[in-house]
Amino acid sequence: MSGPERANCDVAVIGAGMAGMATALFAAAQGLSCIQIGNAGSILFASGLLDLLGVHPVAEARRWRSPFQAVAALARDQPEHPLARVDQSAIRHAFEIFVAALGSAGMPYAPLGELNRDVLTSIGTIKGSYGVPLTMVAGADALAARTPCLLIDFRGLREFSAAQIVAAQADSWPGLRHARIEFPNSENSPELYGAHLAGALESADTRERTIGVVKQLLGAAQAVGFPAVLGLARAPQVHAAFEAALGVPVFEIPTIPTSVPGLRLLAALERAVSASGVERRQRSRVRGIDYDAAGKTATLALDDLAGGESVVARSVVLATGRFTGRGLSADRRGVRESILDLPVSQPDSRDAWHQRDFLDPAGHPINRAGLMVDDTWHPLDATARAAWPGLFAVGSILAHQDWMRSKCGSGLAIATAWAAIEQVTRQLRGAGAGQR
Ligand SMILES: Cc1cc2nc3c(=O)[nH]c(=O)nc-3n(C[C@H](O)[C@H](O)[C@H](O)COP(=O)(O)OP(=O)(O)OC[C@H]3O[C@@H](n4cnc5c(N)ncnc54)[C@H](O)[C@@H]3O)c2cc1C
Incomplete structure (x- = not known):
């Protein structure tokens, strides 16, 4: 009897929300072989609008015409915010590529410029x-x-x-x-x-x-x-x-979620990612990750497939989202990262999760919980070092941001996906990446 199937790739992307989709597209654009695992349901809730950064500081609910000036202000005020850690020219480039891919897949966007456009909700x-x-x-x-x-x-x-x-x-x-x-x-x-x-x-x-x-x-x-x-x-x-x-x-x-533009966005992203050569495992979830003894590859155990399948990857990008995506889970003891139990930046106690006033314009500390990463987007382990040199994290699972209040959901996903894939490519380049 044969054992479980094994598939090899340069980069495995865990997650198929906005961040996972962007990561998979950017990996393929770099010529990396990529397998994406996860169900893309969360995109159904999106409005079709791709927010880069609309509000900063959230406590003042200050709206910005220029998202780039907003990112510059964010970088001054909150340098630990993941969006503030991505170079502005990289953000522009990443959005151009993402929007071009959506256009080719049948969901065209207006030309991107310097400013946010005001739209009715x-x-x-x-x-x-x-x-x-x-x-x-x-x-x-x-x-x-x-x-x-x-x-x-x-x-x-x-x-x-x-x-x-x-x-x-x-x-x-x-x-x-x-x-x-x-x-x-x-x-x-x-x-x-x-x-x-x-x-x-x-x-x-x-x-x-x-x-x-x-x-x-x-x-x-x-x-x-x-x-x-x-x-x-x-x-x-x-x-x-x-x-x-x-x-x-x-x-x-846009109508209220789930919206028709969410359906279109999901279909267009699925077409774009598949057309770029990424292999998709949209019915599977990653149960666990093991690293080989030499630390060169990671083996991802997938569930939901009869007989089981494992994916062997030279790098892994965690794009598993927060509580709704199930990248994070919470119980009485606190917030945990779901696959590797990586340390999560979070309030010291449950009592500090929320402000006294539920409608406090500053938002709640629990909404800024997430993974801490180093300068090259590696999530940190309990010793504050990269958990594994081939492991990266992107999107809403990252700490120190409240994308809903800042109106930066897609911006955070697209910008951090681009920045992490640049690091993945740098790391794999010269070692035969994309030459299976
Ligand atoms: C109601 C709503 C409205 C929105 N409106 C806007 C908007 O107007 N503008 C805008 O820019 N953005 C909007 N967004 C989208 C928002 O940009 C993204 O949802 C947000 O950025 C989070 O994306 P993410 O990919 O980080 O996480 P998620 O979207 O949560 O995706 C996480 C993914 O990881 C997968 N996953 C988790 N664990 C595993 C595992 N073990 N194995 C495999 N897969 C796993 C999940 O299945 C999911 O696919 C909206 C979202 C919502 C929910």
């Missing part, structure tokens, strides 16, 4: 984001110019209310109107779901009937906003068809 607030899908960018332009604009929603679609957005913006955007319409063939459905509408709008007939209704409501509107349901895999074509038929810029506004 599903609840009518305004958020600055760096990477904006092309289907959303006309909304940023309309918002900036306060163009007379019509927002459409569909009766029965609970995850989006155009009326709520208009009410929130009424004082500063008098030319913003809304209208609620019936979605074709759904007159008898009490509740509608974004993904179903997005799929249905890929049919020319459904699209034309929707456009016919909206045309009659246009009035003086010079732009039209919709919930982000304009197509799934063919979203760029569906969006273009709406613009051509309505004769004005059309834009999408």
